[in-house]
Amino acid sequence: MDQKRLFLAIAISIAILIGFQYLMPRPPHPVPAQDVATTAAPATPGNAPASQPPAGAAVSGAIPAQAAATAVPREVPRLKIAGTRVQGSISLLGARLDDLVLRDYRETIEPNSPLVRLLEPRADPQPYFVQFGWTAAGDAKVAVPTDDTLWSASGELAASKPLTLSWDNGQGQVFELVFSLDDNYMFTVQQRVRNTGAEAVTLYPWSRIRRDYTPVTAGYYILHEGMIGVLDGRLKETKYSDAKSEGAKNNGIALTAAATGGWAGITDKYWLTALVPDQASKQTASFRYIDLPGGSYQVDFLGQEPLVVAPGAAAASSTRLFAGAKEVHLLDRYESQDGIPSFDKAVDFGWFYFLTKPxxxxxxxxxxxxxxxxxxxxxxxxxxxxxxxxxxxxxxxxxxxxxxxxxxxxxxxxxxxxxxxxxxxxxxxxxxxxxxxxxxxxxxxxxxxxxxxxxxxxxxxxxxxxxxxxxxxxxxxxxxxxxxxxxxxxxxxxxxxxxxxxxxxxxxxxxxxxxxxxxxxxxxxxxxxxxxxxxxxxxxxxxxxxxxxxxxxxxxxxxxxxxxxxxxxxxxxxxxxxxxxxxxx
Known part of the structure; x- marks a missing residue:
């Protein structure tokens, strides 16, 4: 009997060794730049097919196609972002939030190391940006903003200083994007439409996070990097490789879910970019892979309930955007104060969550x-x-x-x-x-x-x-x-x-x-x-x-x-x- 028990002890020890070798990191290799929010794997963006509304969604519009990267000039009008913990700029061409640097974090332990860059313009090697817009319902001829729209605005975005971008379509509708920023990493974007035309217009607001390259991930079995969200109370995770394989089977859609509220975005080891719609609104969330050279990944929300704007009236919808470091206490605070469900799950605490977080x-x-x-x-x-x-x-x-x-x-x-x-x-x-x-x-x-x-x-x-x-x-x-x-x-x-x-x-x-x-x-x-x-x-x-x-x-x-x-x-x-x-x- 003692022989059996000793053999059991050896088997347990070997199982522990093999298990840790499988679950834990592979041997070290040069630290990928993804650890500093961008990677060293360049990609060439191209045309993206128009996003189609998911099956079952009560919408008649779609998130529009992304214009070719060659059409995006490097020098575009920009407005400064001067937050307490972030800095960067918003492109007035297409109203893209595509330039964001974290002021509290550096790439390495060296004191003069560059600050961590989270978002990057489309004209740069690793495009990563956030965009908000509208889609006209059905056969409506309402002109809505596109990627080539040049918005009007002045000033800068700061923690106590909102910024309003506006565009007049010349048909009686004025579109506005009102950006505000708290003292940390949470943006609030209000999408407003004022209708001075003779007829009512019906619009579907949307928001998206777009990464037009395939990042170099850390490659650990116990760490999720890729698309993530909590939709209808359930955690959804899709790796980049899975998004590509699933998207190939379903016209680019790796995952789609109709949900009320929730949140979704793209996560790295330490950084998160996530959209948080109004928690009372019905949305269709999608994880997408777009077949471009180098790969392109998109997380988006499309409103299921349209904005019907009567003549002489205005309508608005609101979405929050988290773009920053996954600090546990900060995520907990947003979860409790703003009602964002299970926001702390952006940190991959794993199967032993009940032990890991305490x-x-x-x-x-x-x-x-x-x-x-x-x-x-x-x-x-x-x-x-x-x-x-x-x-x-x-x-x-x-x-x-x-x-x-x-x-x-x-x-x-x-x-x-x-x-x-x-x-x-x-x-x-x-x-x-x-x-x-x-x-x-x-x-x-x-x-x-x-x-x-x-x-x-x-x-x-x-x-x-x-x-x-x-x-x-x-x-x-x-x-x-x-x-x-x-x-x-x-x-x-x-x-x-x-x-x-x-x-x-x-x-x-x-x-x-x-x-x-x-x-x-x-x-x-x-x-x-x-x-x-x-x-x-x-x-x-x-x-x-x-x-x-x-x-x-x-x-x-x-x-x-x-x-x-x-x-x-x-x-x-x-x-x-x-x-x-x-x-x-």
């Missing part, structure tokens, strides 16, 4: 008081150890007894080496008599797996951990340890990881491996020599595996090992003093 809150609270996320991780680890202290104590006491039983087990194996059945029976009787559970050593590892995984998610996906320093050479807890033993920690001026990712092994992963080795020495060795050798290799395997994990997670594991070593040593000392008969046999 862990983030705990770390963020500790960081607020300690002013260092690394110290917050250390204190949090002590708290977790204290939480599981009674259960771990029971397990470690059983393991200590197992180690003291070593001489008796050796004697039994020698006595019954020709009769495995009797050996198993004798060992089970020994375990029962001494009240020892040979599988108890697996318990501490199994307990910490959900915490480990949730902590990894927090470190990896939350922008609060991005570029958060620790001490010494760790300047970013969300990145791998930058040191490398294979170039003598920088003394040799070359990067061995350029030849193979396996040739990157930092100082903290080495510390982790040593602590894991020391902890293993405190555990009772497996009775079988082959099994013992397998376990001896586990610290080496985990050392190389965690070399590609964020430094914050490796620091957590190392500190957790040190605390466990202290706890086990104390328990083993108490057990050896209180149970001397175990060793004598």
């Amino acid at each position: 862990i983030f809150y705990a770390l963020d609270w500790l960081n607020h008081h300690l002013h260092n996320f690394g110290l917050a991780i250390l204190v949090f680890t002590v708290f977790v150890k204290g939480l599981f202290f009674p259960l771990a104590n029971k397990s470690y006491r059983s393991m200590s007894k197992m180690k003291l039983l070593g001489p008796k087990m050796t004697a039994l194996r020698e006595q019954y080496k020709e009769d495995p059945a009797k050996l198993q029976s004798a060992m089970m009787a020994l375990y029962k008599g001494e009240k020892v559970n040979p599988a108890s050593g697996c318990l501490p590892m199994l307990i910490q797996i959900p915490v480990f995984f949730s902590l990894y998610k927090v470190i990896f996906v939350t922008i609060e951990m991005r570029q958060a320093p620790f001490f010494g050479w760790i300047h970013d807890l969300s990145s791998v340890d930058p040191t490398n033993v294979f170039n003598l920690f920088g003394l040799i001026p070359f990067d061995p990881a350029a030849f193979s990712p396996m040739l990157h092994l930092g100082a903290w992963p080495l510390i982790m491996g040593i602590t894991m080795f020391l902890q293993q020495k405190l555990n009772p060795p497996p009775p079988d020599p082959v099994q013992a050798k397998v376990f001896q290799f586990m610290p080496v395997i985990f050392t190389f595996m965690l070399a590609h994990f964020p430094a914050g997670l490796v620091i957590y594991w190392s500190w957790n090992n040190l605390l466990t070593i202290g706890q086990q040593w104390l328990i083993m000392r108490q057990t050896s003093l209180s149970k001397p008969s175990l060793a004598r046999g």
Whole structure:
């Protein structure tokens, strides 16, 4: 029976290793520019087919086609955006919000590094923009604004200073876009129509986010990057590759849903661009792929209820736009104050949401008081150890007894080496008599797996951990340890990881491996020599595996090992003093 349990322990360890290798990041490669909101994969925009209303939508209009990129001049009239946390400009040609920079975030940890750019004009290599407009119902001959419309406006958009763009179609209708901006990343866009004509007009307002290139994603299994939304209370996620394959089957439409309220947009690892319609309005949301060189992706809302503007009257609809960093507390505030459903799901907290988000809150609270996320991780680890202290104590006491039983087990194996059945029976009787559970050593590892995984998610996906320093050479807890033993920690001026990712092994992963080795020495060795050798290799395997994990997670594991070593040593000392008969046999 003890052989089966030990084999079970080996199987669990291997499953953990394989599982993390599958779920966790691949070996490091040059950091894609997507981490700074744009990527290094240029695309050439082209003509987009006209968007068709989704099946079942109670509309007779459609979101119009996008004009060819060659028709867009580089120099166009613009109005400045001077927000508290964003800056950029709005193009008066087509009324596109296509130039937006985040003032609080830089591309790298260098103080003079460029600010993160979120939106980019269509004339640039990586077009990414937001646009609002109207579609005339049915066969109506109402002239509506197009991509070539030159809007009129003056001034600038600031946190306390709205901006109004207007256009007169010459038929008695004046279209207006009123932009306002809060102190963070939320725009509000009011689409107004004033009708001075002789007849009523019927219009369908729409809004869209357009990315006219395929970004280089981080490529992690546990991170969603692409189209995202919460529609009718359900989270919808579509990766870029899935949008392309699904769009090819359905005239470019990867997903469509009729919903009341909700939100939808395009998410990167740390950044989000999302449309938030009036939560009481009925909309048709669509995720689209447009077959252009380099790929084009669009998330749009089309109103199901038309604006009917009588002669001499006016009508308006309102949409909000979030364009900025996915700060957890900020998303929570928008969710609670503005009624945006499940807005925090823009952060990919994953399957263990019920653990991951509370862990983030705990770390963020500790960081607020300690002013260092690394110290917050250390204190949090002590708290977790204290939480599981009674259960771990029971397990470690059983393991200590197992180690003291070593001489008796050796004697039994020698006595019954020709009769495995009797050996198993004798060992089970020994375990029962001494009240020892040979599988108890697996318990501490199994307990910490959900915490480990949730902590990894927090470190990896939350922008609060991005570029958060620790001490010494760790300047970013969300990145791998930058040191490398294979170039003598920088003394040799070359990067061995350029030849193979396996040739990157930092100082903290080495510390982790040593602590894991020391902890293993405190555990009772497996009775079988082959099994013992397998376990001896586990610290080496985990050392190389965690070399590609964020430094914050490796620091957590190392500190957790040190605390466990202290706890086990104390328990083993108490057990050896209180149970001397175990060793004598």
